[in-house]
Amino acid sequence: MRESSLIAPCCERCTHRPASPCRDLIRCLAEGPTCHSDDACAKMRQERMANARRGGQGTLIFVGAGTCGRANGCTNVIARIGAFLQEHKIAAHIIEVGCVGYCQRELFIDVQKPGEPRLAYADINLGNIDQLLEAVFVRSEMRNSFLYGRHGEAGPEWADIPEINTTDFFKQQVKVVLRNAGIIDPGILDAALAAGAFRSAAKALCTMTPEEVCNVVLAAGLRGRGGAGFPTGQKWNIARQTPRAQKYLICNADEGDPGAFMDRAVLESDPFFVIEGMLIAAYAIGASKGYIYCRAEYPLAVARLTEAIEQCRRVGLLGNNILGSLFSFDITIKQGAGAFVCGEETAILASIEGGRGMPRPRPPYPAIAGLHGKPTVLNNVETLANIPVIIDRGAEYFQNLGIGKAAGTKVFALSGTIRNTGLVEVPVGIKLRVIIDEIGGGALPGHQIKAVQMGGPSGGCIPREHLDTPTDYGALIELGAMMGSGGMVVMDERTCMVDIARFFMEFIRNESCGKCTPCREGTTRMLEILTSITERPVGDENKRLERFRGVLHMQELANTVKEASLCGLGQTAANPVLSTLRYFRHEYEAHVIDQRCPSNQCQGLAVYEVDNATCVGCLLCKKACPSGAIIGERKQAHYILVDRCVGCGTCVTSCPKHSIHLVAEERACV
Amino acid sequence: MCHVDQIIAGHEELGKEHLIPILQEIQAKEGYVSRAAMNKVAVAVGVPQSRVYGVATFYNQFRFAPKGEHVIEVCRGTACHVKQSLKLAQHLTRKLNLKPNGNSPDNKFTVITVACLGACSIAPVMKMDGEFYGHLDVDKLDRLLDDTMKGASDAGK
Numbered sequence: 001m002r003e004s005s006l007i008a009p010c011c012e013r014c015t016h017r018p019a020s021p022c023r024d025l026i027r028c029l030a031e032g033p034t035c036h037s038d039d040a041c042a043k044m045r046q047e048r049m050a051n052a053r054r055g056g057q058g059t060l061i062f063v064g065a066g067t068c069g070r071a072n073g074c075t076n077v078i079a080r081i082g083a084f085l086q087e088h089k090i091a092a093h094i095i096e097v098g099c100v101g102y103c104q105r106e107l108f109i110d111v112q113k114p115g116e117p118r119l120a121y122a123d124i125n126l127g128n129i130d131q132l133l134e135a136v137f138v139r140s141e142m143r144n145s146f147l148y149g150r151h152g153e154a155g156p157e158w159a160d161i162p163e164i165n166t167t168d169f170f171k172q173q174v175k176v177v178l179r180n181a182g183i184i185d186p187g188i189l190d191a192a193l194a195a196g197a198f199r200s201a202a203k204a205l206c207t208m209t210p211e212e213v214c215n216v217v218l219a220a221g222l223r224g225r226g227g228a229g230f231p232t233g234q235k236w237n238i239a240r241q242t243p244r245a246q247k248y249l250i251c252n253a254d255e256g257d258p259g260a261f262m263d264r265a266v267l268e269s270d271p272f273f274v275i276e277g278m279l280i281a282a283y284a285i286g287a288s289k290g291y292i293y294c295r296a297e298y299p300l301a302v303a304r305l306t307e308a309i310e311q312c313r314r315v316g317l318l319g320n321n322i323l324g325s326l327f328s329f330d331i332t333i334k335q336g337a338g339a340f341v342c343g344e345e346t347a348i349l350a351s352i353e354g355g356r357g358m359p360r361p362r363p364p365y366p367a368i369a370g371l372h373g374k375p376t377v378l379n380n381v382e383t384l385a386n387i388p389v390i391i392d393r394g395a396e397y398f399q400n401l402g403i404g405k406a407a408g409t410k411v412f413a414l415s416g417t418i419r420n421t422g423l424v425e426v427p428v429g430i431k432l433r434v435i436i437d438e439i440g441g442g443a444l445p446g447h448q449i450k451a452v453q454m455g456g457p458s459g460g461c462i463p464r465e466h467l468d469t470p471t472d473y474g475a476l477i478e479l480g481a482m483m484g485s486g487g488m489v490v491m492d493e494r495t496c497m498v499d500i501a502r503f504f505m506e507f508i509r510n511e512s513c514g515k516c517t518p519c520r521e522g523t524t525r526m527l528e529i530l531t532s533i534t535e536r537p538v539g540d541e542n543k544r545l546e547r548f549r550g551v552l553h554m555q556e557l558a559n560t561v562k563e564a565s566l567c568g569l570g571q572t573a574a575n576p577v578l579s580t581l582r583y584f585r586h587e588y589e590a591h592v593i594d595q596r597c598p599s600n601q602c603q604g605l606a607v608y609e610v611d612n613a614t615c616v617g618c619l620l621c622k623k624a625c626p627s628g629a630i631i632g633e634r635k636q637a638h639y640i641l642v643d644r645c646v647g648c649g650t651c652v653t654s655c656p657k658h659s660i661h662l663v664a665e666e667r668a669c670v
Numbered sequence: 671m672c673h674v675d676q677i678i679a680g681h682e683e684l685g686k687e688h689l690i691p692i693l694q695e696i697q698a699k700e701g702y703v704s705r706a707a708m709n710k711v712a713v714a715v716g717v718p719q720s721r722v723y724g725v726a727t728f729y730n731q732f733r734f735a736p737k738g739e740h741v742i743e744v745c746r747g748t749a750c751h752v753k754q755s756l757k758l759a760q761h762l763t764r765k766l767n768l769k770p771n772g773n774s775p776d777n778k779f780t781v782i783t784v785a786c787l788g789a790c791s792i793a794p795v796m797k798m799d800g801e802f803y804g805h806l807d808v809d810k811l812d813r814l815l816d817d818t819m820k821g822a823s824d825a826g827k
Binding site: 067068070071072075103104106255256257260261264295296298299334335336337338339351352353354355357413414416417421422423453487489491495500503504513 | 746
C-alpha cells in the first residue's frame with residue numbers, strides 16, 4: 001500500500017486525523033497551512049504539492065500501462081528500462097500511468113528531466129526501446145525520431161516541439177473526463193490530489209446542501225453517459241426526495257457493449273475522480289453505501305479501484321464523517337460475471353442481490369425502490385467522472401462545453417478499419433465527420449469508409465452520407481442509431497452489413513436473459529432469418545422459399561420485439577437490423593435474390609472454382625467435401641456444383657496443388 | 671474439496687448476496703465450479719441447489735469443466751469481428767482440435783470466446799493466461815501458440 005505524503009501533518013499543530021478530520025484539509029494541502037501561519041509549514045506544503053504535481057523528483061519516465069499498453073508489451077518494456085537504467089547507472093523513476101487515448105501509437109513513453117518539459121515518445125516497443133533510451137539518456141538527444149510532442153508550457157528553446165494538445169489527433173478534443181488519463185499515476189492518491197481531486201467533494205460536502213448539488217448538476221444539463229441519456233440531476237432529485245433511511249448509489253462499470261472501452265480507460269487511468277464523483281452523488285441523494293459493479297473482464301480496473309478505495313479509507317476520504325461534514329459513505333466493489341444484460345439497471349440490482357441478472361418491469365424506478373427495495377441511483381462511470389468538474393467549475397462552464405443545446409463532452413471509443421484508433425473526448429454535438437475524418441484520420445489507405453456502427457448492439461449503422469450529423473442524442477436516434485455508451489466501430493467496403501446485422505443478432509440472442517418472450521423468441525427467429533440469407537439454400541426446396549418469407553416478415557418481427565420487450569436490451573435488439581435494412585437494402589437484396597455477398601464476407605455464399613490447368617484429379621477435395629458438391633473422375637479436372645456448395649472452404653485446404661480458389665465479387669462500396 | 675470449505679469459511683456473513691462472489695472465488699481457485707462445490711455453496715448460503723445452479727449457468731464467466739493448462743480468451747466484439755477475429759477462432763479450433771467444451775484433447779489449452787475484452791483499439795485481440803495480445807493475424811497466432819507449446823510465453827508481442 002502506498003502512503004499519501006501530501007496529507008501527512010506539516011507540524012504538530014495540524015489537527016487533521018482520519019478519525020477526526022479537518023474540514024479544511026483539501027484547501028490546506030494546496031494553500032495551507034490554513035489553521036496556523038508558519039512560513040516553514042507553508043513552504044513544506046508547497047514543496048510537497050509541487051513534487052506531487054510533477055510526479056516525483058529527478059528524472060521521471062512515464063510509461064502508458066493501461067490494458068492497451070499491456071497488450072503492446074509494456075510489462076517487458078518496463079523491465080527493459082529498469083535494466084537499462086541499472087546498466088548505465090542512471091537515476092530515474094519509472095511511473096506507470098494510464099492510457100493517453102491514442103492507442104494506435106502505443107506505447108507512449110514520456111521522459112521528464114529536471115528543468116525540462118515532459119516529452120512524449122510514441123510507437124515504442126521492446127524492439128526499439130533501447131534506441132530511445134540511448135538517444136535520450138546516453139546521447140541526450142531529446143529530439144529524436146520517436147518524439148511525438150511535449151506536455152504543457154515550456155520555454156522558447158522548446159517551441160519547435162508541438163504541445164501535445166495541438167497535434168492532429170488531440171487538437172479537436174476537449175479533455176474533461178480524460179484530463180488526467182495517461183498523465184498522472186493512477187496508483188497513488190497524492191497524484192490525484194495534486195491534480196485537484198476531492199476539491200469539489202470538499203466544496204459540496206462542506207459548503208453546499210444536497211439540494212444545491214442536485215440543482216447544479218441539473219442546471220449543467222448532464223445526461224447519463226451510459227446509453228439512455230436520462231438527465232442525471234433529475235434522477236438524483238427523485239432519489240433525494242424519497243424519504244428512506246437507507247439509500248444506495250451504484251456506479252455502473254459493467255461496460256458490456258462490444259466496441260466501447262472508455263469506462264475501462266477512466267477506471268484504469270483516473271480511479272480517484274470516479275470515487276470523488278461517487279462521493280458527491282452519494283451526498284446529494286443521501287446514500288451511505290455505494291457499489292461499483294465492474295466487469296470481470298477488466299482485472300486491471302478492479303485492481304486499481306481496490307487500491308484507490310483502500311487509500312481513500314486510510315486518510316478518511318471514505319468512511320465516517322468525511323472531511324468533518326458528518327457525512328459517511330463507503331464503497332464496495334462487486335465484480336460482474338459476464339452477462340451483457342447486467343448493464344441494465346434493474347438487472348444489476350438483481351445481480352448484486354445474488355440472483356440471476358434479469359431485469360424487472362419499471363416503474364417502480366430504482367430511484368424510488370431499487371436495491372433491497374431502497375432508493376438507489378445508478379450512474380455510469382463517465383457520468384460520475386464529470387461530476388467533480390461540474391461542482392468545481394459550475395453549471396454554466398459545463399453547459400458551454402457542448403455545441404448548441406448539448407452540454408458537456410462525450411468520450412468515444414474509435415476502432416475498426418480506421419487510421420487512428422483510440423479514445424477521443426469531444427464536445428457533445430460535434431459532427432461525426434470531425435471525429436472520423438479529422439481525429440480518426442479517415443479510412444485505411446486504399447479503402448473507403450462504408451459505415452460507422454454506433455451504440456453497440458443497441459445502436460445502428462450510420463452510412464457515409466450521414467456523417468455530417470451532429471453527435472446529439474436526438475439526431476442520432478432519428479438516424480436509427482444511438483449515442484449508446486460511445487463505441488464507434490468504423491467499417492469499410494470489406495465489411496458486409498448483413499453479416500454485421502447477423503453478428504449483433506447472434507450476440508443479443510446469446511445475451512438475452514430469457515425472461516420475456518418477445519426478446520427470447522424474437523431474437524432467435526431474427527437470427528434464423530439472417531443466417532438463412534447469408535447461406536446458400538442447399539438441398540431442401542423449402543429453404544429457398546423460407547429465405548424470401550423470412551425477409552418479408554423480418555421488419556414486422558423487428559418492430560414487435562422493439563415494442564413488446566421488457567427491458568432496453570430487447571427494445572433495442574432490432575436496431576442493427578432495422579438500420580442496416582434502411583441504409584443497405586441493396587446488400588440484403590444481393591444476398592436474398594442474387595445469392596451473393598458484395599463484400600465477400602459471408603462464407604455461406606462464397607463461390608469456389610477449380611483451376612482446370614493445375615488440377616490433377618486426385619479426388620482429395622471430392623472426398624473432403626461435406627455436401628457432395630464436387631464432381632469429377634480420377635485424373636480428370638474436377639468441377640464444383642455451386643448449387644450444392646455450402647461454401648465451407650474445406651476443399652481449398654484439402655487441395656495439394658492449391659488449385660481451388662475463391663471467386664471474388666467486385667467489391668461495391670456504397 | 672478443502673478449497674471450497676476454506677472459501678466458505680472465509681466469508682463472515684453468508685447471505686444470498688454473497689453467492690456470486692463465493693462462486694467467483696471458487697472458480698478463481700479451482701479453474702471451474704464443480705457440481706460438488708455448488709452443492710456445498712447451496713448448503714452454506716441457505717438456498718436450494720437449483721438456485722445456485724441457475725445463477726452459475728446464467729453468467730458466462732462460470733465454467734463447469736476443468737480448464738486446460740493455458741487459457742485463451744478470443745474476443746468476438748464488433749471491432750474484432752470487423753478485423754476478422756472469426757478466422758482466428760476457427761483457426762484455433764482446427765489447430766488445437768478443440769472439443770465442444772473448448773478444451774484441447776491433451777488438456778493443454780482451453781479456448782473461450784468472450785463478448786468483448788474492451789481493447790477494441792488494438793483489434794483483433796485475445797488474452798492468454800492473463801496477458802493481452804493485439805493486432806493478431808493467423809501467422810502471429812501460430813507463432814504464439816508454437817512458443818507457448820515450447821514453453822516460452824513472451825514472444826509474439
